[in-house]
Amino acid sequence: MNGKATHTKTRLDRGRGALGPALELVHTGRAPTRAVLTAELGVTRATAGAVAAELEALGLIQVDSRPGAAAGSQGRPSHRLAVNALGPVALAAQVHADGFRAALVGLGGRTVATAPGCVTVSADPAQVLGEVVAAGAELLRGSGLRCVGAGLAVPSAVAEPDGTALNPLHLAWPAGAPVREIFAEQVRAAGIEGPAFTGNDVNLAALAEHRHGAGRGAAHLLCVATGHRGVGGALVLDGRLHTGSSGLALEVGHLTVNPEGRPCYCGGRGCLDVETDPLAFLSTAGRDPGPEVSLLAQSRELLRAEYDDVSVRRAAEELIDRLGLGLAGLVNILNPDRIILGGLHKALLEADPDRLRAVVADRSLWGRSGGVPILACSLDHNSLVGAAELAWQPVLDDPLAALG
Incomplete structure (x- = not known):
């Protein structure tokens, strides 16, 4: 290994712990350039460059090969950073009193595809969640994109740690329905990769709006x-x-x-x-x-x-x-x-x-x-975007572990 390669590897080793924070900065739009990423992370330019290159190699972000500067800027031009439009997606699902919807959501809260579902929600949670997961699986097959996991938004308080819907007042579901377990089973049965998560719809709307809206x-x-x-x-x-x-x-x-x-x-x-x-x-x-x-x-x-x-x-x-x-x-x-x-x-x-x-x-x-x-609120279908945020969180926490 030559000297340059050794230095690059050392910088990446030092910056590996910064991969998650760096990805979150790009994901939420707070680091549009490598210069901003360097400042936000508090690392050297070389380490920020190595971190950005690793995230690009994972297929998560894109680094503009030609540095540019904003109009009127007096600073040194910097490489622009953006989420990869062809990168992985999360499967997001939402159930509400008048039906359900499935979507594929990429980094940056970007909705890739949506599929509206029925207008009458069954009293059987397993039936409804099976239908919405099937709709999401069809979207995934059509996209050809990698899936990092799945998230579900429901109109009920979701008790922790069991993931039960305690009060789905506007659905005919029984109180205490194990929605997280049912959803995870349906996701596995559909052959969808990654973990499955469930949360209250307004909680997830708030999370999405905080990150992207x-x-x-x-x-x-x-x-x-x-x-x-x-x-x-x-x-x-x-x-x-x-x-x-x-x-x-x-x-x-x-x-x-x-x-x-x-x-x-x-x-x-x-x-x-x-x-x-x-x-x-x-x-x-x-x-x-x-x-x-x-x-x-x-x-x-x-x-x-x-x-x-x-x-x-x-x-x-x-x-x-x-x-x-x-x-x-x-x-x-x-x-x-x-x-x-x-x-x-x-x-x-x-x-x-x-x-x-x-x-x-x-x-x-x-x-x-x-x-x-x-x-x-400024986002369309913010509960769906928030459901996707649940699935993206392990990737934001540790991209290498989640995608390795």
Whole structure:
């Protein structure tokens, strides 16, 4: 081995522990060039170059062979870094009250392909998960890409460490269904490579938004969102989901915002879950939900097309006020530095942002002290992207071990 090769090997050995952090920096868009990667990792230029070359050899990133500089830049040109568009993918799956969807998601949160599924979800979790995995396996066969693993998003708290869905309130599944075990079995049976993971859909939406969307840069990110039914919440602290002692933290849907309100599935009354979800909006606006389109899609369309209608505007204002009351309580307890809203809540924010922000500021201690930014989620199918993040995490932790 010549001297140059020896030095290169030594640099790579020193930088091998930086492979995971380096990949995460490129994955989240925080290291667009090798110069930025060098600075973020705190290593020499030579070590950063060796790390980037190893990630490229693994098929995970692409390094531009011709250094370039941004327009007007006075600095030394640097090699640009990007995720490999032809690299491995994760299989992502989501089940919700109105059906399921499968997708292939690459590094950078990039959706490669999607396959919508049924509109009626069986009461048998194994049947539904078998169907969504089969749809994902078909996508994989068509793509010819390597799979690093699979992730599943479900509309339920997922208890740790067993991976059971404790309260799939808007599905006909039995409480405590072992969804992680069932999903893993279906993934293995389909011949899909890599480990299988399961998580709550809003938790995963928050993780995806923090890494790739409206939550980037937040240290204490609160996400509140409606699904097709119900309301969920999540908290990302310093880049990691806060799931509590057993995976059940942030069940914000069961905050009471209207003590005399609708009965809730949890046994309470007037919870966010039944006062600010799509069914509540349609009912408050005096509209009968149609069976052919999801409640979330119907609600969004009603807001878009008929917001000038008095009954629709009043319904929106009522839901905004109740949502604002719930968010204010969460701000008092959690003191987040950013709030992002998804589903119907995103549409309500966009319909009347001043009203919602005023309610939160007026009813929260920390809101009155300067305000908490409230933004709309920005990713399409963010729960699917978040499900893929679960599958990508072992690769981000140790690329060589995961792909070796």
